[in-house]
Amino acid sequence: MVPAIELDNLSVSFNHRPILKDLNGKFSGRAIGLLGPNGAGKSTLIQTLLGFHPPTSGAARVLGLDVRSQIQEIRQAIGYMPENDSFVAGMTGIRLVRMMAELSGLPPADALERAHETLFQVGLGEARYREVGTYSLGMKQMAKLAVAIVHGPGMLILDEPTNGLDVHGRKRMLEIIREIRDSHETQIILCSHLLRDVEECCDEVMILKDGVLVTYCNLEAERQTNRKFIQMETRGDTCVFLSRIGQLGCELAVNGNRKLKMVLPEGIKTRDLYRIASETGVQIRRLDYKRDSLQDIFLKAMEGSLEGSNGRP
Amino acid sequence: MGVHRQAYHPYKGPRTSERWRFWILARYAFERVFQSRILVIFYVICFIPTVIALSAVYLSHNVDLLISLFPQAKPPDAELVPVNEAFFLLLMSIQASLSVFVTALVGPGLVSPDLSNNALPLYFSRPFSRAEYVLGKLSVLFILLSMITGAPMLLIYLLKSALAGSQWFIENIHLAFAIVAGSLLWVTLISLMSLASSAWVRWRPAAAGMLFALFFIPAGFGTAANEIMRMTWGSLLNGIVLIGTVWNSLFFINDPVGYARAADNLSDMPDSIDFLPAWSAWLMVAALCALSLFLLNRKIRAHEVVR
Numbered sequence: 001m002v003p004a005i006e007l008d009n010l011s012v013s014f015n016h017r018p019i020l021k022d023l024n025g026k027f028s029g030r031a032i033g034l035l036g037p038n039g040a041g042k043s044t045l046i047q048t049l050l051g052f053h054p055p056t057s058g059a060a061r062v063l064g065l066d067v068r069s070q071i072q073e074i075r076q077a078i079g080y081m082p083e084n085d086s087f088v089a090g091m092t093g094i095r096l097v098r099m100m101a102e103l104s105g106l107p108p109a110d111a112l113e114r115a116h117e118t119l120f121q122v123g124l125g126e127a128r129y130r131e132v133g134t135y136s137l138g139m140k141q142m143a144k145l146a147v148a149i150v151h152g153p154g155m156l157i158l159d160e161p162t163n164g165l166d167v168h169g170r171k172r173m174l175e176i177i178r179e180i181r182d183s184h185e186t187q188i189i190l191c192s193h194l195l196r197d198v199e200e201c202c203d204e205v206m207i208l209k210d211g212v213l214v215t216y217c218n219l220e221a222e223r224q225t226n227r228k229f230i231q232m233e234t235r236g237d238t239c240v241f242l243s244r245i246g247q248l249g250c251e252l253a254v255n256g257n258r259k260l261k262m263v264l265p266e267g268i269k270t271r272d273l274y275r276i277a278s279e280t281g282v283q284i285r286r287l288d289y290k291r292d293s294l295q296d297i298f299l300k301a302m303e304g305s306l307e308g309s310n311g312r313p
Numbered sequence: 314m315g316v317h318r319q320a321y322h323p324y325k326g327p328r329t330s331e332r333w334r335f336w337i338l339a340r341y342a343f344e345r346v347f348q349s350r351i352l353v354i355f356y357v358i359c360f361i362p363t364v365i366a367l368s369a370v371y372l373s374h375n376v377d378l379l380i381s382l383f384p385q386a387k388p389p390d391a392e393l394v395p396v397n398e399a400f401f402l403l404l405m406s407i408q409a410s411l412s413v414f415v416t417a418l419v420g421p422g423l424v425s426p427d428l429s430n431n432a433l434p435l436y437f438s439r440p441f442s443r444a445e446y447v448l449g450k451l452s453v454l455f456i457l458l459s460m461i462t463g464a465p466m467l468l469i470y471l472l473k474s475a476l477a478g479s480q481w482f483i484e485n486i487h488l489a490f491a492i493v494a495g496s497l498l499w500v501t502l503i504s505l506m507s508l509a510s511s512a513w514v515r516w517r518p519a520a521a522g523m524l525f526a527l528f529f530i531p532a533g534f535g536t537a538a539n540e541i542m543r544m545t546w547g548s549l550l551n552g553i554v555l556i557g558t559v560w561n562s563l564f565f566i567n568d569p570v571g572y573a574r575a576a577d578n579l580s581d582m583p584d585s586i587d588f589l590p591a592w593s594a595w596l597m598v599a600a601l602c603a604l605s606l607f608l609l610n611r612k613i614r615a616h617e618v619v620r
Contacts, residue, residue, distance in 0.1 A: 050438050052615040072331070072440045080438035082431070089426035090345055102337045103439045105328035114324060121321060133430075147435055152324030176321070185323040 002064040003028045004155060004187040005049065007213075009058035012041075012048050019044045021211045022058065029204030029218070031181045031188040035195070035298060036208035042191050043083070045208065046157055049189075050080055063154055063187075076105065079153035081144045083160045083191075087132040093119055094128040097146045104151035111150075118146045123172055137164035145176065149186075156180060157189045162197050170197075177201045199294040207301040215301040222297065230270070232260040233286035234277070241280040248272065258285075334441060338449030339456075342423060346453065352418045356461070359411045363465035366404055369394040370469055374476040396473045398564040401466055401488055405560060408462045409499055413528070415457060420507030421520035423450045428612065429515040437615040447508065447609055454504035463496030491563040499556055502598055505605035512612035528552045548589050549597045558594035 003026040012020040020041045036042050047053050049062050051071035060067045065074045088096055094115050101111035119128040122142040127135065132143055141164060148156060161177065162170045178201055180186050192198050198205060199219065207215040234241070235258065242260075246252060248268050253261040264270075270287065277284050347353060372379045373393030394400065427433055436446055470489050474482035503524075510523040535550030548554040 047616055050615070052434075052437065072442075075438060075440045076328075078438070080434065082434045082438075084431050086431045086435050088432045088435075089430050091341075095341070099337065099341050100435060100439065102329070103334060103436065103441050105331070105334070105440065106324065107327060107329055110324070110326050149321065151439075152322065154323075180321045183321050183323070186321075 003061075004032060004063065004189065006061040006064075007058070008060070010048070010055055010060045011057045012044055012053055013056040014053075018056075019211050020048070023213050025206075025213060025216055027204065027206060027216065029187070029202065030184070031177070031190060031202040031204070033198030033202035033205040033219075033294075034189055034191040034208070035193075035198060035205060037302070039210075040208040041211040042208055043159065044211075046080075046159060046189070046191060049074075049157070050078070051075065077154040079148035079151065079156045079186075081148040081156070081158045081161055083163065085137075085140055086144060086147075087140065089133055091132055092129050093124055093132055093135070093143055093146070096132050096143065097128075097150050100147045101150040104153075106151055114150050114152070115146075118150045119143075121149075122146045122176060138166060138169040141165055141169070141173065145173065149180065153186060155187045155189065157191075159191045160193065161190070162192065162194060174200055195294045195298055205294065205297070207298060209302060215297065217297060219294065229289070230262050230264060230273075231286075231288045232262070232273075232284060234258050234260065235283040235285055236281055238282055241277060241282040244276045244280060245273065248276075331440060335445040335449035335452065338436075338446065339452045342450065342453045343456075346419055346422070346457070349418070352415070355418065356415060356457070359408070359415065359461040360465065362404065362407050362411075363461075363469070366394075366400075366465075366469055367472060370396055370473050370476070396469070396477075397485075398488065398491075398566060401470075401492060402560060402564060402566075404466055404469070405462065405492070405495060405499075406557070408465070408496075409556070412458045412462055412500070412503065413524070415461065416454060416503050416507045417521040417524050419457060420454060420504070420524065421511045421514075421517040423453060424508055424511040424613070425515045425517055425520050428512060433613065434615045443610075443613050446613060447606075450508055451504050454507060455500055458500040458504065459496060462500060463493055466492045466496065487565065491560070491565075495560045495563045498559060498598060502556070502602055502605075505602050505609070509605040509608040509612075512609055545589060546593075549593060554589065555594050555597055558589045558591055559598055562591035562595070 005025075005027045007023040007025050007027075010020055010023040011018060023045070034042050034045065044053065048055060048060060049067060051067055051074065055067065062074045063077055065077070067074060088099070091099070094112075097115040097118060098108075098111045101114050102108060106114060116125075116128070119125055122145050124135075124139060124142050124146065127139060132140065135143060141161065145158075145161065148158070158177065162173050165173055174197060177188060177190065181188050181201065188201070190198060190202055203220055204216070204218050206213060238254075238258075238260075242252065242254070245262065249265040250268065251263040255261065273287070274284060276282075376393075379393075427436075433446075437443065467489065470485075470492060474485075506527060507524055510527065511520045514520040514523050531550035532552060532554075535547035535554075538547030538550075539545060
């Protein structure tokens, strides 16, 4: 499978001010989340991949195509949903989407058919003959998505797709993104501030901070790694209990009197914990499998604790 | 229509050639332009001088028809409507004036709405370049304005040739060249200026006003400079004098005042009009086109970089 994005010492500067600094890596996920605080360089990276800004040094490839020399081919292969309101004034939804499909190279008849299909798909079927300027914020987001996918791109770049959406709109948007991901025909780059959106849609995540790639990880692998991370709440005297658990080879961390965190070694089951608790007169009031959430990964990345680790390519 | 297919599926069909993709933009823009009733009415009005001129040329070659229509009229001794340089210059001036209003109605709606609604990333994230965008928008104005400037005058030239014979056609071929070159130059200049003002002034009415301001305010400064400094170079800021000088050079009129006086229809031309050397007018027109392109290049970008 051709990597969705390849970065080779990519640097981008504006007016001698470095925005992206020596980014490296091959990113092959079906859906890659792009995270980072404001000013981290996420939008600049997207715009560089779209050919809006030339790299100052280094190289970047999208679907194996070089952003310097093959930008037309790249633009043929991608769909882009910008963050801000973007529409052509005075145009109905159907005309806007059809025109954009034609600009992507579809013949007029195919463009019209795809425009109808796509608008129904994003839930704007009934509103397709209304001017886009009269749409609500959520409808405009959906119209932007329709414009981005109407030509069936090989890669979809979504910049804050759930901005301004209500609960139903957000759910529908994420469903569509997952549906596109699961079609196995289109790779997705999802840039969002909402970690939950990224967590729900993406299988890989890259985190930028101050123009530097601080983390790239496979979310599913992270979940697997932390499968046996257990959080427990107890009542009673835990001294003997802790000592017995320690003898089993568990890594333990005590948080206050009653809260415990532990990683179970191979072969030890939770039923062993209940047995020891029973024998030592300790009540287990709560027991959860805990794993590093995306939020934990993000916060660790921001603190710099994960730099150079976690499967960084 | 496959609207029942509500699941995402990629497009595997044929793709159109990239060469003519700019025309898609023009096609959609034309559809929008002609939704304006005011523009349609005004655009029809723009053809009235041409219809009058065509009728006059036709009647001047069909005196019998003229006498049958107006029995009391005497047969003219000379040609009723002399179709020469002065005729075409006059018609070109009238049509050019009308074309300014058409440009003011159409031009501001071409670029400024795209900029104010942030539509450019949608265009430029596709296999569609900035040059194609400008070409697409320019071709809308270019075609609309050519249809009311160069095209009708060429039609008159061809009608006159058909009525007067091939000898007239050959002897006056320079007129056809002047008509084509003059109107192309005018249409290109005004279209580029209109697009540039539309790109820099995002409010449509202001962009329309800007076009008129670009013609009249520098002209006022130019005239004042001419009066104060007793020179003629200030006329370089006067768009009307500028394009008039270029047209004169295309029609090989080296002494415009003398020529105008020789032609009866322009005998009231005042002495005070400041004529420029033709080369300076050509240079200024080229500079204005280049400046407009430069301004468009600055503004027509997918994203503005905040420095």
